[in-house]
Amino acid sequence: MSEPRKELLNPPHLNDAEIVAYLDGELVRSEVNASRAHLDSCWSCRSRLNEVQRRVDCFLDARADLLPPDSVLAESRVEQFRERLARHARASEEAPVAFHEQFAEWWIRLRNSAAGVMQYRRAVLASTVAVCLLVVMFTDVLNTRVSADTVLQRAATYDVSHVPVTGQVTRTSVRVDRVDLRTNVQKPLGTITLVRDSATPAIYVSANSSSGKSENATVKDTDQASQQLLPVMFSGDNSDPALVQYLATQRWVPDLSVSEFRRLVGSRGNTETSARRQDGSFELRYPFAAGHPSGISETLLRVDARDYAPTGVSIFTMDENGGSEYRFTRTSFAFEARTSEVAMLFSPGLPSEMISSRPGHEPELSRAIPLSYANSHATEAEVSLAEALHKLDSCLGEEINLFPMSDGSMLVQGLVDNATRRDAIRRALRGMSGPLRVEVYIPSELRNGSELYKPPDQSWPASPAAGSRTSATLADLSGTSVPLHELLYDHFLKTTSSTQDTDKQVALFSNEIVSLARQTFLHAWALRRLDREFSADRTSGLSAAALERIEQMRQDHRRWISAITRRQSEMLAPIAGPDATANISAAAIGQDSDALLRLAQEQNDLVRSLFTTSQQLAEPVTSLARLVTVLKQMGT
Amino acid sequence: MEQGHALDLPQIFGAEQAANQRKSNRLEEQVVELYATMRPTLLSYAYHVVGSTGEAEDLVQSAFLKLFDQLKRNAQILNLRSWLYRVVHNLAIDQGRRKDIQDSTNTEWLEHRTLTESPHSAEDDLIRRQRVALSLKGLNERERHCLMLRAEGLSYVEIAEVLGTSPKAVSVYLARGLKKFGGAR
Numbered sequence: 001m002s003e004p005r006k007e008l009l010n011p012p013h014l015n016d017a018e019i020v021a022y023l024d025g026e027l028v029r030s031e032v033n034a035s036r037a038h039l040d041s042c043w044s045c046r047s048r049l050n051e052v053q054r055r056v057d058c059f060l061d062a063r064a065d066l067l068p069p070d071s072v073l074a075e076s077r078v079e080q081f082r083e084r085l086a087r088h089a090r091a092s093e094e095a096p097v098a099f100h101e102q103f104a105e106w107w108i109r110l111r112n113s114a115a116g117v118m119q120y121r122r123a124v125l126a127s128t129v130a131v132c133l134l135v136v137m138f139t140d141v142l143n144t145r146v147s148a149d150t151v152l153q154r155a156a157t158y159d160v161s162h163v164p165v166t167g168q169v170t171r172t173s174v175r176v177d178r179v180d181l182r183t184n185v186q187k188p189l190g191t192i193t194l195v196r197d198s199a200t201p202a203i204y205v206s207a208n209s210s211s212g213k214s215e216n217a218t219v220k221d222t223d224q225a226s227q228q229l230l231p232v233m234f235s236g237d238n239s240d241p242a243l244v245q246y247l248a249t250q251r252w253v254p255d256l257s258v259s260e261f262r263r264l265v266g267s268r269g270n271t272e273t274s275a276r277r278q279d280g281s282f283e284l285r286y287p288f289a290a291g292h293p294s295g296i297s298e299t300l301l302r303v304d305a306r307d308y309a310p311t312g313v314s315i316f317t318m319d320e321n322g323g324s325e326y327r328f329t330r331t332s333f334a335f336e337a338r339t340s341e342v343a344m345l346f347s348p349g350l351p352s353e354m355i356s357s358r359p360g361h362e363p364e365l366s367r368a369i370p371l372s373y374a375n376s377h378a379t380e381a382e383v384s385l386a387e388a389l390h391k392l393d394s395c396l397g398e399e400i401n402l403f404p405m406s407d408g409s410m411l412v413q414g415l416v417d418n419a420t421r422r423d424a425i426r427r428a429l430r431g432m433s434g435p436l437r438v439e440v441y442i443p444s445e446l447r448n449g450s451e452l453y454k455p456p457d458q459s460w461p462a463s464p465a466a467g468s469r470t471s472a473t474l475a476d477l478s479g480t481s482v483p484l485h486e487l488l489y490d491h492f493l494k495t496t497s498s499t500q501d502t503d504k505q506v507a508l509f510s511n512e513i514v515s516l517a518r519q520t521f522l523h524a525w526a527l528r529r530l531d532r533e534f535s536a537d538r539t540s541g542l543s544a545a546a547l548e549r550i551e552q553m554r555q556d557h558r559r560w561i562s563a564i565t566r567r568q569s570e571m572l573a574p575i576a577g578p579d580a581t582a583n584i585s586a587a588a589i590g591q592d593s594d595a596l597l598r599l600a601q602e603q604n605d606l607v608r609s610l611f612t613t614s615q616q617l618a619e620p621v622t623s624l625a626r627l628v629t630v631l632k633q634m635g636t
Numbered sequence: 637m638e639q640g641h642a643l644d645l646p647q648i649f650g651a652e653q654a655a656n657q658r659k660s661n662r663l664e665e666q667v668v669e670l671y672a673t674m675r676p677t678l679l680s681y682a683y684h685v686v687g688s689t690g691e692a693e694d695l696v697q698s699a700f701l702k703l704f705d706q707l708k709r710n711a712q713i714l715n716l717r718s719w720l721y722r723v724v725h726n727l728a729i730d731q732g733r734r735k736d737i738q739d740s741t742n743t744e745w746l747e748h749r750t751l752t753e754s755p756h757s758a759e760d761d762l763i764r765r766q767r768v769a770l771s772l773k774g775l776n777e778r779e780r781h782c783l784m785l786r787a788e789g790l791s792y793v794e795i796a797e798v799l800g801t802s803p804k805a806v807s808v809y810l811a812r813g814l815k816k817f818g819g820a821r
Contacts, residue, residue, distance in 0.1 A: 017804075017809035026792045027808065052811075055818035062768040062817075064789055067680050078672045081697050085664055086669075088701050092708075578694070 012036060013283065014045050019052050040468035090513035108525050138592055148284040150302070155310040156258040160368065160409045162309075164198040164335060165439065169328040169342055172255050173332045177232055182322030191331075194225065194255045197346045198338060204345045205229055205368075211236025218345055222260070226251040242336075246294030256310045256330045259407075264313070268292065268299070269558050280305050295319060309333070320522065355470050370403035371455050372413060378538040381410055381434035383546045386533065388428050390553045395526040400425070400440065401455050402533070409435035413453060416440055456533075484610050484620050486574075491575050510611045511569060520564050520634070524600030527557040527592040561596070565603075565635040569628065576628045603630045660708065667704045673695075674717075677785065678724050683756045684784050685728035699723040720793040721785065725798050771817055779813030782806055 014022065014035055015330035021027050022035050037449050164170045176189040197203070203225045208214040213235045219225050226248065234244045253265045270287025275282055282303040288296045295317045302312040315326040336342065385402055386395075389412075394400050400414030411428060416422050420502070422440045441452075444516050485506065492505040534550045542550075606627040612621060672756055675696060676797075682692035706713060713719045724734065773781060785795045792803035 016815060020811045020814065023794070024786070024792070024807075024810075025802070034791040051818075052814060055814040059783060059814060059817055060787060062771070063684075063784070065765060065768050066684065067773075076669065077675065077693065081671050082664075082668045083702065084697060085667060085704060086702065089660055089664055089708075092705065366750065522648040 013042065014048075016048075016052065019049050021051060023049065024055070045593060056220050057373065063392070070323065148275040151275050151282045151303055151308070152258060152261075152282055153308050154305045155192055155301070156407075157409075159258050159310070160435045162333070162335075163368070163437075164196055164338075165437075166198055167338050168335050169195050169197050169338050171332070171334050172330065175253055175329045176254065177327045177329070178237060178239075179325040180322070181316070181324055181329060186327075187237075187384040189237055189326075191232065192229055192254055194253070195336075195342070195345065196483055198344045199343075201347045207232040209233060209235050223251045223254050225253045225255075240295060240319075240326075242293060242295040243315065243317055243326070246296065254313070254328050256301075256328060258301075258310060258574070260376050261299075261310070261313060264315075265299055268296070277305055280281060281311060282308075299437060304440070337498065368405040368407035368409060368411075370456060371406055373533065373535070373538060376404040376456075376538070377408075377541050378534055379404070379434075380542065381432070381436070382547050383534070383542065385410060385412060385551055386530070387427065387549055387553060388432065389425075389554070390526075392425060392428055393528065394425060395553075396522040397525070401453070402443070403456055407435075410438065411437045411439065411453075413439045414441070415452065416442060418442060419433050443478060449503055455590070484624065485576060487620070487624075509571070513568065513607055514611050516568050517604045520568070521563070521600045521604040522558045523560045523596045524593070524634075526599045527554060527561070530554055531593045562635050565631045566602075569572070569631045569635055572628050572631070576624050599630050599634050603627055603634070606630070639742060662705055663704065666708070667700055670703075670716075671700045681721065681788055682724050682728050683783055683816065685725070685781070687732055691731060694730075695724055695727045698727055702714060715794065715797065718797040721788075721790065721794070722798045725781070775813050775814050779809050779816065782809040783813045783817070786810060 015297055018027070018035060019032075022032070022039075027035060028237065039049060057270050083335050091125060097260055113458055162170065172194045174192045174194075177508045178189055179186045181234070182372050190207060190211075192208075193206040195204040199612065200453040202218055202223050203222065204216075205228050206214075206216045207229050209232050213232050215228060216233045217228055219228055230244060230247055230252075246267075247264075253260050265286040265288075268286060269292060273286045273287075276283045276285075282305055284301040284303065285298060286300070287298045288294070291340045297317055297318040298316045300314040300316070301310060302314075303309065304311050310610065311330050316326075317326070319324050382402060389395055389400060389402070398414065398416060400412065400416070403411040403413060405411050412425075416425065417441055425440050426438055429436065488506045488509060489502060492502045495505075528552065539547060606623055610623055610627065678696045679689075679697070680693055682695045683689055686692055686695065699720055703720065707746075724757070776782070778801075781799060782795055785798060786806075792806045795804045795806045801809075
């Protein structure tokens with residue numbers, strides 16, 4: 001007997017895609033028959049079919065929720081489009097047909113009329129590509145006329161994004177060679193390794209010259225790194241004392257970073273720079289003024305054209321023998337974990353002569369540090385970032401701060417509740433222009449709070465996320481000791497039938513009031529923070545468009561505050577009774593966000609004292625009247 | 637071959653201005669009519685991709701202007717519906733890239749209803765909306781687009797044309813999208 005085929009005995013289940021396609025009537029006839037037969041016989045697949053259908057229903061419901069509001073303007077939209085189209089048609093007739101349109105027209109005509117030619121499409125395509133290639137080769141289209149400063153700026157951005165973050169160090173290795181320009185003989189001078197720390201400005205340097213001299217040390221800052229490295233590097237080569245002298249005065253550290261390169265060319269005199277692209281990298285040439293005391297004729301920075309990573313520096317010197325090229329090549333660059341062994345390198349047990357630098361000299365930080373608002377101006381990038389965070393509602397009580405940094409970049413740093421939120425923020429900030437570092441942590445990643453910078457404005461009230469005083473979001477209903485319970489209960493007794501219903505009403509009401517009060521407070525807080533961050537002093541250099549965007553954010557918060565407080569007033573007015581609301585003179589608080597925040601704080605405190613049991617109140621009715629007054633003031 | 641027809645075109649453009657005008661007017665009318673019919677569904681799709689009604693409206697109109705240009709040039713459009721969706725889709729994606737919007741689901745809807753509708757349900761509404769937006773965010777762009785297009789009533793072949801993929805892939809995206817969406821709620 002031949003063995004029965006397995007799939008006939010036990011036909012395979014439908015996969016999800018097949019079920020969806022089956023429901024959508026998108027299977028071909030043979031598949032439909034097979035699927036139907038299987039579904040008839042298989043409980044599990046039929047159950048999954050129903051599950052898929054339920055998800056479809058679910059999705060349709062959700063989609064209906066997110067649909068744009070039905071516009072009553074549909075009619076006028078059609079009219080408006082009719083006019084737009086008429087204008088468009090007139091314009092396209094009057095305007096001389098643009099070349100590409102003309103071309104497109106001829107192309108279509110050609111295609112319509114001579115479809116037969118199209119069988120040679122590949123040949124046509126190939127010859128077009130060939131012609132393009134020829135054009136590119138001969139006109140040098142790809143040769144960059146990009147300025148050296150632009151590339152240098154991008155390379156600086158690369159550097160900024162490659163400083164070690166918490167828990168990491170970076171290790172850079174550089175090879176140094178000297179090339180005699182007359183004989184073209186290359187002579188190795190040695191290698192250098194620098195380890196930069198994330199927790200301290202200290203640098204571990206290690207230099208090995210090919211003459212056999214070597215030196216390892218941890219130094220306090222880049223200045224000392226320069227003093228430490230240069231003598232070792234040039235110990236076996238005395239051909240250019242003026243150069244060594246110059247490098248020492250410039251305190252140049254050969255780690256090939258852009259900031260160090262800027263130091264190197266800082267005193268070159270007023271010369272024209274140039275950039276050119278070759279073999280996948282940019283070469284930035286910074287000539288030195290003729291007869292420069294250092295003997296340098298030119299320095300050159302090589303930058304990888306793909307990611308703008310600086311890869312090498314060459315220093316050319318001129319003398320009667322023809323000159324030399326000192327070639328510094330980055331052989332490796334890596335982030336490494338800051339293990340305890342690595343941390344030891346930077347620990348306080350340093351030899352004393354290395355810690356004591358020149359007296360009175362402020363140690364220069366090798367890393368960018370956050371600036372306070374008083375010391376920085378707002379930039380367009382900062383406005384864009386603030387706007388992105390605003391759109392994410394991150395300004396409402398989330399502990400995320402925006403720091404202008406000392407090197408001109410921006411840092412977004414903060415703490416959020418969970419990984420989903422963190423990813424959403426990272427995603428939203430991806431693709432922002434300008435140098436930017438995003439450090440958003442979740443609680444488990446932060447062992448202690450010291451790893452976060454203090455907010456850029458010390459005069460801020462504590463973040464609402466931090467203090468527990470304002471963070472209760474649910475009313476406490478465990479007992480009847482909520483100060484207003486009796487009043488509320490009586491109020492809802494009139495409209496409900498059973499005591500259970502009344503209790504439920506009271507609970508719902510209290511919860512809503514407490515959560516609205518917190519919302520109001522968060523918006524007022526965000527508004528004041530905006531005022532601080534984008535004060536008149538800080539925004540003086542911004543464009544009108546940027547100012548408009550800031551104003552838009554402020555308006556958003558104002559709108560919310562007035563909408564929510566109006567809602568709160570409406571809810572509370574019937575409870576407080578006509579007496580409480582009779583003699584309210586709603587003094588306008590105008591544009592003062594400080595006053596607004598004070599009121600918001602007061603109403604939040606009042607709501608908490610009235611609707612939770614955390615505090616006992618002597619005069620609940622008076623407090624309620626005060627609350628209604630405050631809300632009225634804020635609602636205007 | 638239709639060479640004769642094609643070669644007539646320059647004459648029409650050059651000499652018979654009046655006839656051309658009439659033709660153009662008729663074409664304009666047809667396009668406006670089509671716009672009035674197709675606007676709602678295209679608009680809701682565009683809205684989901686760019687996240688704001690104003691921009692969505694503008695995108696849809698731009699697509700119809702393109703349609704007018706194409707028809708005027710006697711270009712052949714095989715499936716009008718998927719052509720329109722494709723143009724709207726591409727315009728919307730370009731726009732999104734320009735604005736660096738990564739998450740298109742969390743923009744205008746937040747303020748739209750809560751402020752204009754009765755404030756009674758403001759909180760609930762907000763919470764529900766946020767939950768929906770959150771579960772949509774778990775989907776990737778392809779899955780979201782497929783679901784939205786399918787909900788507008790496009791067939792798999794049409795969706796594949798709009799997104800530049802195959803009908804089989806569409807069914808996989810749909811299944812995966814539905815699964816993620818159902819799982820998130």
